[in-house]
Amino acid sequence: MKLKQTLSILTFAMVLVISACSKSGNSTPDNNQQNPPPTNNFPKPKSQQEITDLLTTAIKALTPTIYMDMSVMNLSESQISITTANAFSSATSNDNSLKYAYTIVQTYNSTAKILAVDIKYMPFKLGIDPNNVPAGTKKVNSYNDLITAVASSPLGQEIQIAITNKNLDVNTMQTILGAQTGYGFIVYLFNADATSITASAGPKGLPSAPTDMNDCITRINRCKDSVTQILARIITPGMTSDQKFTAIYNFVTPTAYDYNYSTPNLDYNSQSAFGVFVNKKAVCSGYSWAINMLANAAGIQCYNVSGYGGGVAHAWNRVSYNGGYYYFDATWDNPFTAPRTYQYFSLTEAALLQKNHTWNNTMINALVAEK
Numbered sequence: 001m002k003l004k005q006t007l008s009i010l011t012f013a014m015v016l017v018i019s020a021c022s023k024s025g026n027s028t029p030d031n032n033q034q035n036p037p038p039t040n041n042f043p044k045p046k047s048q049q050e051i052t053d054l055l056t057t058a059i060k061a062l063t064p065t066i067y068m069d070m071s072v073m074n075l076s077e078s079q080i081s082i083t084t085a086n087a088f089s090s091a092t093s094n095d096n097s098l099k100y101a102y103t104i105v106q107t108y109n110s111t112a113k114i115l116a117v118d119i120k121y122m123p124f125k126l127g128i129d130p131n132n133v134p135a136g137t138k139k140v141n142s143y144n145d146l147i148t149a150v151a152s153s154p155l156g157q158e159i160q161i162a163i164t165n166k167n168l169d170v171n172t173m174q175t176i177l178g179a180q181t182g183y184g185f186i187v188y189l190f191n192a193d194a195t196s197i198t199a200s201a202g203p204k205g206l207p208s209a210p211t212d213m214n215d216c217i218t219r220i221n222r223c224k225d226s227v228t229q230i231l232a233r234i235i236t237p238g239m240t241s242d243q244k245f246t247a248i249y250n251f252v253t254p255t256a257y258d259y260n261y262s263t264p265n266l267d268y269n270s271q272s273a274f275g276v277f278v279n280k281k282a283v284c285s286g287y288s289w290a291i292n293m294l295a296n297a298a299g300i301q302c303y304n305v306s307g308y309g310g311g312v313a314h315a316w317n318r319v320s321y322n323g324g325y326y327y328f329d330a331t332w333d334n335p336f337t338a339p340r341t342y343q344y345f346s347l348t349e350a351a352l353l354q355k356n357h358t359w360n361n362t363m364i365n366a367l368v369a370e371k
Contacts, residue, residue, distance in 0.1 A: 042114060044069040051087035052094070058119060059091060059101040062126065071113040080115060081106055088117075096171035100125040102192050122170065122194040124163035133162040141165045143366050146173055150181040150188055150197060155220060156213045159188075159197040170194060175363045179304050183223060184272030184289050185216040206268040219274050226277035227297045241300055242322055248294045249345065253330045255290070256281045284331040288315040291330055295319060303367055307359025314357070316344070318364050325368045327352045 045051045045068055058066040070080055084106055092098045105118040133139055137160045138149035146161075153159045163173075170190070177188045177197065187200045201213045210216045234247045258270040261283045269275045275282030276290035288304045295302035301320040308314055309332065316329035329344035329352075336342050344355065 040069055040112070040114070042067045042069040044072045046072050048083050048087050048090075051084055052090045055088055055091045055104075055117070055119070056095065056098065058117075059098045062121060064119060066117050066119065068115045068117070069113060070108070070115050077108055077110055080108055084115065084117060097169055099170045099174075100194075102194075120193070122163075124168070124194060125166050125170075127166055128162050128164050130162070130164040133164070134160075136160060137162050139164055140168075142370050143168065143172065143176055143363075144370050146176050147180050147367075150177070155217045156186055156199045156201075158191075158199060161195065161197055163194060169366075172363050172366050176367065179306060179363065180292075180367075183220045183293070184274075184285060185210055185220055186213070202268070206264070206266055209268040219269070219272070223273045223277055223293060226273075227293050230277070230294060231298055235298060241320070244298050245295055245300050245319060245321055248291065248298065248300075249328060249330060249333075249342075252276055252287055252290045252294070253333050253336075253342075255287060255330075255334070257331070257334055258283050258286075284309075284315040287330040287334075288317055291317045291319075291328065301325075301371060303364055305359060305364050307357060310356050316357070318368065320371070321346055325371070327357075329357070 043050075043054055045054060051068065054066060054068065057063075073080070073083075075083060084104070088101075088104050092101060100122045101119050102122055103120045105120065107116040107118075108114075109116075130139055130141070138145075138153070140146050140149055140161050140163045142165065149159060149161055173194075174190055177190070181188045182199075182202075185202050187202060188197050189200075190196075191198055199213070201210050201216050203209070210219065230251060234251050235244050239247070255276045258266065258275065258281045260266040260270070266283070267275065267279065267281070269279055269286075270282045271285045271289075272282075273286060273290040273293050275286035282290070285304075285306075288306075292302050292304050295317075303318045304315060305318050305327070306313070306315045309316075309329070314329075314331070316327060316331065318325050318327050321328075326346040326348065327344075328346065332355075333342045333344045336344075344352070347355070349361065
């Protein structure tokens with residue numbers, strides 16, 4: 001009897017040893033790895049394009065975190081990181097309206113082969129309460145507010161903003177900053193999460209390019225001084241808004257064209273109102289900025305428009321005139337200076353399209369729609 005009990009105890013001990021040996025034969029989990037979830041119903045992408053599609057769907061739904069089972073793709077951890085980063089870039093490049101998702105943070109569990117992707121969204125898209133905006137921060141509730149925020153701030157300084165309208169399109173807003181602010185000298189851009197607008201001096205490379213921000217500000221202020229002096233000469237009491245704009249157009253249109261366009265010899269100032277007001281020579285963007293600065297200073301809503309004229313990069317204006325918003329191309333009207341009849345004065349979109357002009361009208365139509 002004692003012998004049977006002893007054998008039973010030995011047998012039980014051997015079972016325990018074998019069981020322990022079986023467990024120790026499995027790969028030891030990395031202490032840095034999270035335990036795999038009890039169930040795995042996560043999507044299993046087979047390609048970078050499928051990851052792009054998953055991220056696109058998640059961004060549109062403002063999903064904070066998306067999980068993916070990466071077991072099918074058979075990639076190393078570094079390859080997964082690169083592939084997912086490229087997929088995110090494709091998602092926001094293929095659809096510019098999704099750029100409110102500005103970055104991702106990846107966490108990969110190599111034991112479970114589960115990738116967690118945290119998607120970071122610009123705060124405005126998640127909603128900002130206009131009543132909780134800090135003092136000194138510019139509220140932006142419309143596309144035109146964005147122009148006002150820059151125009152009402154000191155030149156060349158970073159501007160703190162709170163975009164309180166989640167329906168604004170981030171790509172359209174960035175296009176507005178590039179086209180309607182900076183006077184051709186300062187480049188204004190959103191920071192990563194669109195909570196501020198950064199300022200930098202215009203690019204160097206052309207003759208007479210600004211040396212630094214102070215140089216940019218000096219030239220802009222000289223243009224503003226010129227605007228005050230010019231309007232004092234060409235605007236008379238009793239003029240209607242349309243008469244004021246006609247006087248402005250008549251002043252800018254005769255400016256000599258700088259035929260160094262598209263050459264390394266182009267004077268940087270020719271791309272701005274400085275070319276019109278000071279050097280008396282400009283290219284299309286110089287004409288456009290001169291019209292813009294004079295008209296807005298005279299109380300006439302005016303925007304810059306960029307696109308193509310005759311297949312070449314070109315710029316002109318859209319202006320509040322005669323009860324609506326019409327297109328004006330002072331550069332192409334240069335040969336038709338008064339008393340000859342202008343050919344590109346107060347044209348509808350359809351009429352300008354027939355005159356060999358093409359452009360993306362998303363930005364300009366968004367601005368005008370708010371008026």
